[in-house]
Amino acid sequence: MANSTATVDLKELDFGQLPKDIESTWGKNFGFDYHYPLVSRSPEIKEIFSLIKKVAKSNATILIQGETGTGKELIAGLIQFISNRADKPFVKVNCAALPENLLESELFGHERGAFTGAYQTRIGKFEQADGGTLFLDEIGDMHLSTQAKILRVLQDQTFNRLGGNKTIKVDVRIIAATNKDLWTEIEAGRFRADLYYRLNVVSIHIPPLRQRKEDIPLIAEFFRLKFSRELRKRTKGFTDETMELLRNHTWPGNIRELKNLIERAVLVVEEDHAITPKELSMPGKDYFAAGGKERRRHADEGLLTVNTLNLSQIEKEAIIKALEMRNWVQKDAAELLGISPRALNYKIQYHNITHPSWKKNTNLIR
Secondary structure, X not given: OOOOEEOOOHHHOOOOOOOHHHHHOOOOOOOHHHHHHXXXXXXHHHHHHHHHHHXXXXXXXXXXXXXXXXXXXHHHHHHHHOOOOOOOOEEEEEOOOOOHHHHHHHHHOEOOOOOOOOOOOEOOHHHHOOOOEEEXXXXXXXXXXXXXXXXXXXXXXXXXXXXXXXXXXXXXXXXXXXXXXXXXXXXXXXXXXXXXXXXXXXXXXXXXXXXXXXXXXXXXXXXXXXXXXXXXXOOOOEEXXXXXXXXXXXXXXXXXXXXXXXXXXXXXXXXXXXXXXXXXXXXXXXHXXXXXXXXXXXXXXXXXXXXXXXXXXXXXXXXXXXXXXXXXXXXXXXXXXXXXXXXXXXXXXXXXXXXXXXXXXXXXXX
C-alpha cells in the first residue's frame, strides 16, 4: 500500500509586513536563501522578523546568538538585504577559522614588510566593507587581543593596518554571531565585557529547530522546492511517513542538517516521485529514534524472517538483507544497521559475504 503524500503550501505564509522587494524575488534563484528565514509559523521567529524590520535600516550593531546550524548567517544576510546598505558590500569573516595573527591581518590588513611574507600591502575586511556591513561569525572564538582592536573600531570607526601608522576611518556596520554563551565566556575571562556591551545593542536569539517543530514541514518544503528548481527536477513532496520522521527528529545540526538531508533526498529520488524514508537516508539510530518503521520491513512488506535462533546466522542474514535494501552499498547498509562502516566491513569479512559488484580485495571501507 503506497504512502499518502504530505503537502505544505508556502503561500499561506504572511509576508505582508516585509518590504515588497523581498516578495518580488520569492522563488527566484537570486536571493533564494534570504527567504529561508521568513519561512516560519513560530511565534519566536515572528518576533525576530518584527525586530529585524525595525532595526535593519538603522546602523545599530546586532548580536545574533544561537546553536550551530540555526541560520545565524542567513538572518544576518536578511538584515543586510533590507537595510539601507543593501547595495553596499556585505563582507563575512569566520573568526573561528583563522589563528589570531592571521585573523588580525584578515580584518585590518597589513602594510608591506609588516611581518615575514608580507611582500605587499593588503586591504583588510574592514576596508573592503566600507559603506556596507561586516559580519563577524563565531565572534566568541576571537582572541582577547583582537577583541580589543574590534572594540576600538566600534567606538570610533578607525584602525591601523598591521605594521602601519596611518589611521584609517571607515563607515561599517557590524553584525556579530556566536553559538557560545558570552556571559559564560566573560566569567571565564575569555571575552571582554566592554566588547559584549558594544555588540549587544540589538540582541537576536534564534531558537533551535527542535523547539519550533511547527516550522519543520515548511522549511523542508522550502528546501525541496529550492533544490528541485536548481536541479530542474520534478518532485512530489514528502510521504506522510517521511514528514513524521522529520517532525520527530531532534535535529542536533538544526537548519543546516535539515538542508543537507533534503538536498540529498532530492538528488536521489526518482523524477515525479515523492520523497520516502529511503531517500531521506537518515542514520539508523536517528531513524528509529524518530519512530521509523519502513527499514524493518522486507521489500515485499513482510518482516525479515529466520528459521534459526543462532545469533551468528541471524546477524549474517540481517547484514545481507540490509545490503540488498541498499543495493550492496556498504556505507548505506551500515547506516541502516546503525553501526559504523568499519564495523560492518569486519562483519562482512567474518561472515564471508561477497557480491559481484565488489572488486576483489577492495571492499574494505576506510
